[in-house]
Amino acid sequence: MLRLTGAGRRFVNGTIAFADIDMRIDAGEFVVLLGPSGCGKSTLLRLLAGLDVPDTGTIVWNDGTPPAPGDIGFVFQDATLLPWASAEQNVHLPLRLAGKSFSETRNEVRATIAQLGLAGFEDAKPASLSGGMKMRVSIARALVSRPRLLLMDEPFAALDEFTRHRLQDDLHALWREARTTVVFVTHSIYETAYLASRILVMTPRPGRIAAEIPCPLPDPADRRTDPAYASLTAQVTETLRAVMPA
Ligand SMILES: Nc1ncnc2c1ncn2[C@@H]1O[C@H](COP(=O)(O)OP(=O)(O)OP(=O)(O)O)[C@@H](O)[C@H]1O
Numbered sequence: 001m002l003r004l005t006g007a008g009r010r011f012v013n014g015t016i017a018f019a020d021i022d023m024r025i026d027a028g029e030f031v032v033l034l035g036p037s038g039c040g041k042s043t044l045l046r047l048l049a050g051l052d053v054p055d056t057g058t059i060v061w062n063d064g065t066p067p068a069p070g071d072i073g074f075v076f077q078d079a080t081l082l083p084w085a086s087a088e089q090n091v092h093l094p095l096r097l098a099g100k101s102f103s104e105t106r107n108e109v110r111a112t113i114a115q116l117g118l119a120g121f122e123d124a125k126p127a128s129l130s131g132g133m134k135m136r137v138s139i140a141r142a143l144v145s146r147p148r149l150l151l152m153d154e155p156f157a158a159l160d161e162f163t164r165h166r167l168q169d170d171l172h173a174l175w176r177e178a179r180t181t182v183v184f185v186t187h188s189i190y191e192t193a194y195l196a197s198r199i200l201v202m203t204p205r206p207g208r209i210a211a212e213i214p215c216p217l218p219d220p221a222d223r224r225t226d227p228a229y230a231s232l233t234a235q236v237t238e239t240l241r242a243v244m245p246a
Pocket residue numbers: 011012013015016017035036037038039040041042043044205
């Protein structure tokens with residue numbers, strides 16, 4: 001889908017977020033960027049979203065043109081919902097910004113809400129939803145325009161462990177079904193091993209891709225108890241230990 005070559009980003013204050021990043025994202029992958037705080041993961045996602053540009057290097061899209069608005073969905077750590085709008089209105093927002101009325105997109109909006117397990121909560125305002133439900137609305141909003149690329153920046157970091165597991169399960173099931181290309185940023189080794197089809201490990205700032213770990217795990221109903229999952233988390237832990245400075 002895309003390739004970054006020698007990409008670097010240096011801010012005006014001199015901070016080098018990342019340097020010499022070579023990476024490719026293939027269509028249908030679930031790529032997890034795993035790295036310590038401040039290694040430039042969010043900046044890298046912003047670059048993939050077209051919200052920022054590299055100072056050095058290039059980003060090349062396979063079909064020659066950067067994706068149009070609507071081709072990329074973005075989910076942040078905070079659900080960033082409009083507090084005065086219902087779940088349904090929040091999910092409709094990107095379609096509204098693309099000039100599509102609610103009446104012409106009602107079916108897509110409601111189907112996406114149902115896909116995220118929120119049928120019956122269409123009229124609920126964010127204040128009446130739990131943290132996990134708000135994040136579900138946020139993911140539905142990112143998916144409603146059927147993006148080619150879904151970028152997720154630590155979306156589950158603020159959730160409790162139970163809610164986090166359920167959202168990981170549901171996201172993984174959605175990905176298995178639709179095979180939307182996902183780039184997911186996290187600090188969590190367990191989350192990485194559970195979700196990824198390929199892991200890119202980043203070093204502390206300036207971030208570099210220090211290791212790549214393919215994840216040939218099967219798609220079991222419960223990956224968490226699979227011995228292959230345990231050995232993958234051990235492999236990721238060992239890789240982190242090897243690439244992090246002492
Ligand atoms: N606009 C900016 N101007 C200057 N420095 C910035 C700017 N944006 C980010 N940085 C710095 O660049 C580095 C990388 O930031 P970024 O948010 O990409 O890291 P991250 O790996 O996503 O961190 P975290 O995991 O804590 O969210 C950090 O040191 C940050 O303080």
